[in-house]
Amino acid sequence: MSVVTLSVTEDEAGIRLDRYFRRHYPHLTQGGLQKLCRTGQIRVDGRRVEASTRLEAGQAVRVPPIPVAAKPARDVPRPLDERLVREIRGMVIYQDAQVIVLNKPAGLAVQGGPGITKHVDMMLDGLRDGDDPRPRLVHRIDRDTSGLLLLARTPGVAARLAASFRGRDVHKVYWAVVVGRPDPQAGEIDQPLARLGVGPGAITVAADRTDKDAQSARSAYQVLDSAGRRFSWLELSPLTGRTHQLRVHCESLGTPILGDPKYGGAAAHPSGFTDQLHLHARMLDIPHPAGGRLIVTAELPAHMRGTFRDLGFTAGNTPAPVRRGG
Template structure:
C-alpha cells in the first residue's frame, strides 16, 4: 500500500470530503477518516482539510495507505420486477440528464425503516436508463402520508449541488393543504420553534418555548386560497426552514390542523364525510437547475384531495407543464 493522489471529477463538485471518501472507500469509518484529517495525512491541493470540506473539480486529494481487510460486503439492492419498474416510472413528471422529479403518492414512504419494506428508495433502480448508470439519489424527503413532489439527482455530484441549494434556501417550496377551520389573519408567517418529544416511531414534534435549549428555529408562510365558511380551508404553505413535520405542527399551532392528519390535531383533524387521509400535498418546486437557470415543476393533487376539493367547491388549476428557464 502507498500514498495515492486522486483528482476530483466534474461530477463530484461540491461534495463533502467524507461523502467523497464514502464513495471511493466505503469501508473507511467516519472516526478513522477524522483521525486521518486531524493528523494531516489526508490533504486537498496540499492543504489540511476537515471531513466537512467541500470539494471542487480538479482538486487533488492525497489518500494515505488505507487497510482493506475490514471492507464490508457492498450494498446490494434487490432486482425489481416489471410491476415495480412501472410503478416508479408512473411517478415521473420531469426528467433530464441531471434531475428527475416524481409526484409521490400518499402512503408510500420515501425510505425504509422498521416494518417498512416498500418505499421509494427501494425502487430507484427502476429509473436507470442503462444498467451501468449511477443509481438516482434522493435529494430531500417528504412524509409518508404527504403526496407530491420529490426531487432526485442522477449522480452524486448533482445531488451535492442540489443539497447545497436546499441548505442556502435557494429552493422555493409550496404545499397545498386542507385545514379544519380558517386561520386568522388570512395570510402570515408562523414563527414557532419546535422540539421533539419521545423517541422512535412514537416521537412527535411540538411547539417549544423560545428558551428551550433543545428548540430549533422553524418558520412557515401561509395563505388562505379559499374556504368553505369557517369549517374547512385551502391553504398554500411555504416552509422557510426544513424541520420534521414542520407544516403539520405549525397548522396545529394556528388552531387549524390539517384534515385527516393521523398524528397531529387529535379528533379535530377528522371530519365526517371527508377522506380520513392527510390532506397535505407538495405542489410546487422552484429551484436552481444544476446546469444553469431555474426549474419550476408542479404536481397535480392526489385522488383523495381532488374528492375533497370537489365536495367543497375549491377550483384547483391543473399543474402547468414543467418550465426550465
C-alpha cells in the same frame, strides 16, 4: 500499494470528503477515514483536512495506501421486482441529465425505518439506465404527504442541490385542506418547535422561545378558498425546514390539516371525509444544476381531488414543468 492522487471532477464538486471516499473506497470505515485525516495521511492540495471538508473541482486528493479490501467496488444495481420498477417510473413527472422529480403518492415512505418494508429509497435502482449512478434523494417529505420529491442523478448534483436547500434558494409550495378558517387569512407563522421522543413515536410540538430545545420555525400561509368557516384550502410555504413543521403550524393556527393522523386530534377527523392527510407538495422552484431555474408542479392525489370536488374548490390545470434561463 502506494500513495495515489485523485483529481476531484466537476460532478464531485461540493461533496464532503467522507462521501467522496465512500464513493471511491466504499469499504473504508468512517473511523478509518478520520484517523487517516487526523494523522495527515489524507490531504487535499497538500493541506490537512477533516472528514467534513467540502471539495472543489480540480483539487488533488492524496490517498495513502489502503487495504486491498477497500478497493473501489463496482456500483451494481440491486435486484428489483419489475412491479416496483414500473411503480417508481410511473411517479416520474420530470427528468433530465441532472435531476429527476417524482410525484410521490401519499402513504409511501421516502426511507426505511421500523415497520417500513417499502419505501422510495429501496426503489431508486429502478430509475437507473445502464451503468448510470444510482439516483440520490435530495430532501424528504412525510410518509403521509403526497407530492414532489427531488432526486439527483449523481453525487455532485446532489451536493449542489443540498446546498441550495440549506441556503434557502429553493421555493416550496404546499397545498392543504384544513378544518376551519384561519384569521387573518394570510400571514406568517413564527412558532418555534421542538421534538419530543425518538423513533416512530416522536412528535413535534409548539415550543416556548425560552425552551433550550426550541428551534426557530417559520411558515407563510394564504387562504386560497374556503367552504364557509368549516374548511379552507391553504397555500403554505415553509421558510425553515423542521420535521412536521407545516402540520404543527396549521394546528397552532387552530386549523389542523384534514385527516392528519398525528396532529389535530379529533378535530382533524370530521365525519364524511376520507381519513387521509390532506397535505400535498405542490410546487418546487429550484436553481437547476446546469443553470437557470426549474419549476415543477405536481397533480393532486385522488383523495384530495375528491375532497376539492365535495367542497367546491377548483384547482385548475397543473402546469407543465418549465426550465427558465441557463
